[in-house]
Amino acid sequence: MLKSLVRLLHFGYHHAMSCIFPVAIFGTLILTSKVELPFIHRYDAILLILLTVQYLMYRSGLETLDEIKVICVFHVIGLVLEIYKIRMGSWAYPDPGYTKLLGVPLYSGFMYASVASYMCQIWRRLKMDMTGWPGLASAGFLGGAIYLNFFTHHFIPDFRWWLTALVVIVFWRTWIIYRVQERTYRMPLTLAFFIVGFFIWIAENIATFLGAWKYPDQHEAWHLVGFSKISSWFLLIIISVIIVAQLKHVKAGRS
Structure with a gap:
């Protein structure tokens, strides 16, 4: 019993x-929302x-x-997606700033990069x-198709549910192996996708409440972000895992 508790605390x-970098982001959002x-x-x-935190x-x-290189890649991926999404009216960054590119503050890419930071850290x-x-x-x-769908669903049907089904098929045999002290555990990769996506959805609600960005229905008053967004984060996490996992496999000399 004591060993199980120690392993849980270790975990x-x-x-x-x-989560240091994601927590730093939320701490910064809270600080800058309260202090003029x-x-x-x-x-x-x-x-x-x-x-400075990085x-x-x-x-x-x-x-x-x-890990810094991976974070930079995700920053660019996120920033490109943000620029496109605000052009399509999905959400907005209404406040002024000098460090905005095509209406998107450059810090926004770090919100995607924080996922990569977490993935790299927990992997190691x-x-x-x-x-x-x-x-x-x-x-x-699969990762490319998921990323492309974030752009194309504004013009053609949204294939997220087809892609979700494809994720289950492609990663059906894939399990995460992780170690907690002397014990080794494993978990289906698709379950890990959902768990992380759910917690990011919670973080997204906190971020919109703190004014990091606003969805169209939040301009008058804050509302809970729809549960359907969990599927978007589920798919985004897959892109993160694919890139991080492939880099880890390459670095370890595996194909």
């Missing part, structure tokens, strides 16, 4: 440490703070250079691995 500790900044726009201040994490050894801390990985061709095609 919780490493998850907490893996006289000499700098809020969006600009958030970007400056998050860049620098300190790297200098302290909490993140490696490879729990010595994660996978069995039944479908390979680059299948995983890469």
Whole structure:
């Protein structure tokens, strides 16, 4: 019983440490929503703070250079998606700022990159691995199709549910292997997708409540983000895992 409790605390500790950057984002959103900044726009201040956090994490050894590279990739992926989405009226960043690109504050890419930061951190801390990985061709095609659907569903039918079914098929045999002290555990990868997507949906509700961005129905008053958004985060997590897992496999010398 005591060993199980110690393992649970160990598991919780490493998850907490893996969430340092996401927590920094929420802390910054809370701080800048409560404190009026006289000499700098809020969006600009958030970007400056998050860049400082990333620098300190790297200098302290909490993140490696490879992990910083992955975070940068996700920042770009997220920023491109954000620019497109505000053009389509999906949500908006109404506040002023100098560090905005085509109406999107540059800090917004970090909200996607924080998912990559968590994935990289927890992978390393729990010595994660996978069995039944479908390979680059299948995983890469699926990840590309999911990302493309975020853009194309504005013009053609939304294929998210077909893609979700395809995820189950492609990753049916894929399990996450992770270690907690001397014990080894495993979990179906698709279940991990859903769990992380659900918690990101909770984080999204907190972020919109703090004014990080606003959906069209939140301009007059804040409302709970629809449960259907969990499916969007579920699919976005898959892109994150595909990129991180493939990089880990390549770095380990596997195909």
